[in-house]
Amino acid sequence: MNLKKLVAAVGCASIALIAAQNVQAAGKVEVLHWWTSGGEAKALNVLKDDLQKKGITWEDMPVAGGGGEAAMTVLRARVASGNPPTAAQMLGFDIQDWGAQGVVANLNDVAREENWDNVIPAAIQRFSKYDGKWIAAPVNVHSTNWIWANKKIFDELGLTPPTDFDGMVKALDKIKAAGYIPLAHGGQAWQDATLFDSVVMTTGGPEFYQKALIDLDQDALKSDTMKQVFERMRILRSYVDDNFSGRDWNLASAMVIDGKAGMQIMGDWAKGEFLNAGKKPNEDFLCFRFPGTQGTVTFNSDQFVMFKVGDDRAEAQKELAKAILSPTFQSAFNVVKGSVPARTDVSDAAFDACGKKGMADLKEAADKGTLLGSMAHGHAAPAAVKNAMYDVITAHFNSDMSAEEAVKQLAGAVAGAQ
Amino acid sequence: MQNYQRDWLQRMLPRLALSPSLAVILVFVYGFIVYTSYLSFTNSKMFASTDLIGLENYVRLFNLPNWHLALKNLGIFGGLYILICVCLGLFLAILLDQKIRGEGLIRPVYLYPMAVSFIVTGTAWKWFLDPSIGLEHVMHLWGWDSFTFRWIKETNTAIYCVVIAAVWQSSGFVMAMFLAGLRGIDNEVLKAAQVDGASPYHMYRRIVIPMLRPVFLSAFVVLAHMAIKSYDLIIALTNGGPGRATELPATFMYSYTFTRNQMGVGAASAVIMLMTVAAIIVPYLYSELRERQHERN
Numbered sequence: 084m085n086l087k088k089l090v091a092a093v094g095c096a097s098i099a100l101i102a103a104q105n106v107q108a109a110g111k112v113e114v115l116h117w118w119t120s121g122g123e124a125k126a127l128n129v130l131k132d133d134l135q136k137k138g139i140t141w142e143d144m145p146v147a148g149g150g151g152e153a154a155m156t157v158l159r160a161r162v163a164s165g166n167p168p169t170a171a172q173m174l175g176f177d178i179q180d181w182g183a184q185g186v187v188a189n190l191n192d193v194a195r196e197e198n199w200d201n202v203i204p205a206a207i208q209r210f211s212k213y214d215g216k217w218i219a220a221p222v223n224v225h226s227t228n229w230i231w232a233n234k235k236i237f238d239e240l241g242l243t244p245p246t247d248f249d250g251m252v253k254a255l256d257k258i259k260a261a262g263y264i265p266l267a268h269g270g271q272a273w274q275d276a277t278l279f280d281s282v283v284m285t286t287g288g289p290e291f292y293q294k295a296l297i298d299l300d301q302d303a304l305k306s307d308t309m310k311q312v313f314e315r316m317r318i319l320r321s322y323v324d325d326n327f328s329g330r331d332w333n334l335a336s337a338m339v340i341d342g343k344a345g346m347q348i349m350g351d352w353a354k355g356e357f358l359n360a361g362k363k364p365n366e367d368f369l370c371f372r373f374p375g376t377q378g379t380v381t382f383n384s385d386q387f388v389m390f391k392v393g394d395d396r397a398e399a400q401k402e403l404a405k406a407i408l409s410p411t412f413q414s415a416f417n418v419v420k421g422s423v424p425a426r427t428d429v430s431d432a433a434f435d436a437c438g439k440k441g442m443a444d445l446k447e448a449a450d451k452g453t454l455l456g457s458m459a460h461g462h463a464a465p466a467a468v469k470n471a472m473y474d475v476i477t478a479h480f481n482s483d484m485s486a487e488e489a490v491k492q493l494a495g496a497v498a499g500a501q
Numbered sequence: 502m503q504n505y506q507r508d509w510l511q512r513m514l515p516r517l518a519l520s521p522s523l524a525v526i527l528v529f530v531y532g533f534i535v536y537t538s539y540l541s542f543t544n545s546k547m548f549a550s551t552d553l554i555g556l557e558n559y560v561r562l563f564n565l566p567n568w569h570l571a572l573k574n575l576g577i578f579g580g581l582y583i584l585i586c587v588c589l590g591l592f593l594a595i596l597l598d599q600k601i602r603g604e605g606l607i608r609p610v611y612l613y614p615m616a617v618s619f620i621v622t623g624t625a626w627k628w629f630l631d632p633s634i635g636l637e638h639v640m641h642l643w644g645w646d647s648f649t650f651r652w653i654k655e656t657n658t659a660i661y662c663v664v665i666a667a668v669w670q671s672s673g674f675v676m677a678m679f680l681a682g683l684r685g686i687d688n689e690v691l692k693a694a695q696v697d698g699a700s701p702y703h704m705y706r707r708i709v710i711p712m713l714r715p716v717f718l719s720a721f722v723v724l725a726h727m728a729i730k731s732y733d734l735i736i737a738l739t740n741g742g743p744g745r746a747t748e749l750p751a752t753f754m755y756s757y758t759f760t761r762n763q764m765g766v767g768a769a770s771a772v773i774m775l776m777t778v779a780a781i782i783v784p785y786l787y788s789e790l791r792e793r794q795h796e797r798n
């Protein structure tokens with residue numbers, strides 16, 4: 084008898100608990116992301132506060148790990164167990180893969196209301212939409228074809244930002260002759276690939292880039308142009324210091340900041356390192372496009388993918404999507420992050436010189452159709468192909484492999500991974 | 502009747518107490534081994550799928566240059582790691598066994614590296630071997646300018662750095678195993694040998710070391726499976742670099758399963774690794790169990 088009462092009591096209590104949880108969840112978004120570092124976390128707070136004003140609680144689910152691999156693993160487990168988060172941070176082709184799984188929400192109403200189709204560049208929409216449906220809200224656009232240079236060294240040697248690859252080599256020679264490390268670089272596969280993005284673009288132009296790295300056209304991959312790309316990678320290799328292998332990218336940035344090295348080829352997240360060190364654009368450091376790639380932008384874009392959630396959470400999810408693409412948030416977040424807004428109609432008033440340039444370049448490239456996904460950062464080819472390319476690029480950069488051999492291996496690796 | 506019940510309870514109690522953990526092991530170890538094997542026959546990419554494609558993943562796996570590199574590295578790393586650990590461990594154990602003073606102090610000193618995790622070992626050795634801050638840098642500071650030690654930065658030698666760090670970590674443990682073995686040897690035998698005029702060298706070569714055969718076997722089994730599943734040390738020490746020079750099967754399996762969205766190929770490599778470990782462990786267990794049977798009969 085007593086036992087029966089106990090069971091009944093426990094049953095009632097748990098029903099009450101579930102009900103209470105549902106009441107709380109009415110205005111709740113749960114967001115999975117890997118923005119755990121100081122500046123990024125600060126930027127996210129803008130979004131949190133914005134939603135809190137609308138009465139929506141933000142439940143943070145940070146999973147540390149720069150590339151988001153750990154976050155993806157957590158996400159897979161959560162979706163498999165039927166308990167997806169409201170939204171999850173994601174990059175490039177992963178978004179499409181999740182779209183194919185049929186577990187994502189459809190944001191078309193919000194997109195129509197907010198005019199997303201007309202303000203977000205088509206190259207980015209290609210990732211945000213699956214099968215004609217908006218499934219993700221882009222937060223920012225990073226681009227990889229940047230060079231960050233120490234202005235003091237440039238002034239001392241009377242250098243100006245070069246405009247083509249040969250000019251770049253001349254500048255690097257001058258820096259070397261003056262006793263500085265010409266190129267600050269960290270020998271990790273993804274960093275080697277970041278150089279590769281720019282070298283392909285400057286050597287073959289946007290059409291070749293599209294053919295070789297996005298369409299994965301075998302003829303383009305085996306072409307003489309690609310051979311020249313690898314020869315140029317070898318040239319750049321001769322300008323890095325002896326201890327480059329395994330160095331993290333932010334330590335390479337520090338070498339430029341401290342005046343040990345002349346320049347670094349890196350995406351615009353490097354700007355954050357310069358700003359955190361108290362450096363000012365065009366006073367302490369220069370930001371310019373990789374020589375010969377002005378007018379094109381190789382991008383990667385962080386997006387929040389929205390998952391199918393119960394009706395009780397759908398409303399809050401829509402508000403979240405709206406808030407992510409609101410011009411105020413786009414501006415506030417990207418000022419902190421070093422990237423540029425994912426929509427081209429945001430005012431650049433709050434941005435520094437590099438940010439303003441980035442926004443102008445993005446608009447120009449989007450209009451000209453030269454806004455192309457970065458191979459190094461998973462916006463040109465799916466993960467399997469991207470990593471197969473990494474293997475060849477990093478093996479070539481870190482050994483004395485000939486350019487012919489590298490071309491042959493690259494074409495083979497891409498074919499094998501498709 | 503009462504008695505019978507109590508006896509039954511007494512017999513069943515240990516089994517009842519152990520059954521939850523047994524069930525957990527069955528599901529989470531053996532269940533998932535079966536599941537991984539199943540996945541290796543499917544075309545799983547980013548998500549697990551149920552389309553069976555036969556042995557295709559294994560064919561792809563053995564056509565991948567990366568996998569061959571990982572196997573070659575495992576051969577170099579595993580071979581040297583086991584060999585050096587056993588030799589060094591035996592050598593240290595024999596020295597410690599000479600009834601020296603301060604043995605109680607020296608033994609833990611050699612054993613302590615075992616207490617740090619491979620992540621810590623990897624990170625510490627990464628700094629120590631780095632030419633710009635580690636050994637080479639210190640030597641230059643002390644005025645030995647021609648000293649170079651750049652193994653960790655060179656594609657062809659980086660794998661030997663992994664060996665150095667792993668040996669530092671494990672040889673003390675092997676030493677402890679051999680020391681226990683040496684302590685178990687009957688002194689009478691050694692005395693008899695001494696009376697017969699055997700030199701210390703011969704005594705060790707002809708009597709002591711052959712008597713340590715079971716310890717050799719245990720050391721080999723422990724070290725071999727550690728070598729095959731080495732993952733954290735590589736990640737901390739070289740992260741598979743320079744280039745892909747220090748890729749091992751375990752890092753290969755992780756990257757293909759979780760970062761390259763080729764779960765099928767990753768699962769196939771995991772199965773191959775399991776088979777390799779099983780090929781070492783199963784005969785060992787079999788011989789161990791058979792010996793026990795002998796003792797009983």
